[in-house]
Amino acid sequence: MLRPPFSQEPIPIDNWDVIVIGAGAAGLMTCLELPSNLKVLLLNRNTSKVSSSRWAQGGIASVVRQDDSFDLHAEDTLKAGDGLCDFQAVEMLVKEAPGCVERLQNLGMIFDQSSDQLATTLEAAHSRRRVLHVKDRTGRALVEVLEDHIENQKNILHCRGVRVTELLIENKECRGVQVLDGANLYWIKSRAVVLATGGGGHLFTNTTNPAQSSGEGIALAWKAGAAIEDLEFVQFHPTALKFYGAPCFLISEALRGEGAILVDKNGESPVKNLENRDLATRDQVSRAIMKNMHDNNADHVGLDLRYIDPEKIVERFPTILSRCQDYGVNPLNEVIPVAPAAHYWMGGVKTDLNASSTRKGLYAVGEVASTGVHGANRLASNSLMECLVFARKMSSIVLNDLSKFEQLDRSFQEFDIEDPKEDQISIIAEKIDELRKLCWLNLGVSRNKVNMSKFLNCIQNDIDKLNTNDLLNCLEKIKFDQKVKLSERNRRALNLLLDLKNRQITTITLLKACLFREESRGGHYRDDFPDKEKNWECHTRQQLDQKIQKRFIKN
DSSP states (O other): OBOOTTOOSOOOOOOEEEEEEOOSHHHHHHHHHSOTTSOEEEEESOSSOOOHHHHOOSOEEOOOSTTOOHHHHHHHHHHHTTTOOOHHHHHHHHHHHHHHHHHHHHHTOOOOEETTEEOEEOOTTOSSOOEEOSTTOHHHHHHHHHHHHHTTOTTEEEEESEEEEEEEEETTEEEEEEEEETTEEEEEEEEEEEEOOOOOGGGSSSBSSOTTOSSHHHHHHHHTTOOEEOTTOEEEEEEEEOOTTOOOOBOOTHHHHTTOEEEOTTSOOTTTTSTTGGGSOHHHHHHHHHHHHHHTTOSOEEEEOTTSOHHHHHHHOHHHHHHHHHTTOOTTTSOEEEEEEEEEESOEEEOOTTSBOSSBTEEEOSTTEEOSSSTTSOOTTOHHHHHHHHHGGGGGOOOOOGGGOOOOOOEEEEOOSOOOOHHHHHHHHHHHHHHHHHHHHHHSSSBOHHHHHHHHHHHHHHHHHHTTOHHHHGGGGOOTTEEEEOOHHHHHHHHHHHHHHHHHHHHHHHHHHHHHOOSOBTTBOBTTBOSOOGGGOEEEEEOTTSOOEEEEOOO
């Protein structure tokens, strides 16, 4: 059930069994897969219905055709992962995918049909047509079906506009969260916590992700002492709309699967030297486009849809067609200006096959997790399926012992920090924008030690300065039995400060991983180490108060 929007009543202290953070596909499916006898609290930072899952266009990968097989799907996934996939995780994904499709159909999701069977399309690096879709708005259709079921579950309380500021760690177990709920700060205890906060594309200036995809779940888990793996592997989608005044709207890869081609300003193909040209892996296509743009002193290339039947474009890709036309581009008779943008994070909170992190009581599902499925580079349309497959593992979640929990009675307390001035709040927002620009310049499609080392010194200085902020430091002083009320100006400032702090933590963790891996592989490209090296066929692991290290594969 849904808590009334903008409710002034705090979330009940009840002994919650599970707190799920994030309400995209991973969070929603997790809630539905948890045993119905558990009391579940779903916390959604947004008051509106926005998530990367909702924006997903392409589709969901699953073997459904007779000319396809689990072995082929696994082979394509492993090849895209460039030597770093966990074979057991990949095997689990491809074998459980058809069951997840059936589960969605039973929930009411209606996939596109072709000749009385599920329609499939081809996307980059797939050897068969296995991507199921709902026109070009598959993610939106999926999330809407899941949301409808969530609101009818009496054991689930869905609270919008609630931000998690900290994970509660007691005796090395995750036992709840601290929240900023409107203007109120307080703690909520639970027997388990599931992170479903999405990825970190919005750390970069150019991204297809919404603003909340800023790696916040990574920062929360890192501060809680959970292991983080493979953050250096960021997938940059080759084709985001690049038009003055328009956002970096994703132009789905499925268009190239249906016959669209890339062209530069001279009418040449920027991917002509790649083995699979327009359908090569995303990292290869993105680098080829960036090189072409540099060589031609251009800020975009073109995507030409005129090789596709116009009726098919109108029927299959109405969202893309409409959004382009909104900004004065008509794909039916002119090329779409596109350029690479940060799209997906292969790394994240390290989890096992049951979605459990290295911190007892803390789980992670979806893009925030590093499951081993994607390796160094994700195969197109495997991400939504990963959400579904690993969410199903929540049906057998292991909870912390209830007897260890004490009932809390909250006492009310006013916040005694002086209100910041408006110009101080504006400065915080400017610092976030500056950090995003630096992240794109230094940790984008191509990286090198000289630029990254300078960036490391810069961001470390900024982190040290922010650590002295009185408003942020007051969070640590809030006791478990307190509810603290903030002024409106302090609430706004705290939200921005939390954004900045979490972005700094996640960015420097990403930066250190990029510096550490001295090779190029998948979504990580170093122009000072352009080749793939056998001795780097391993994962990178980071943990609070520990040095970054290699973790070798045991497949």
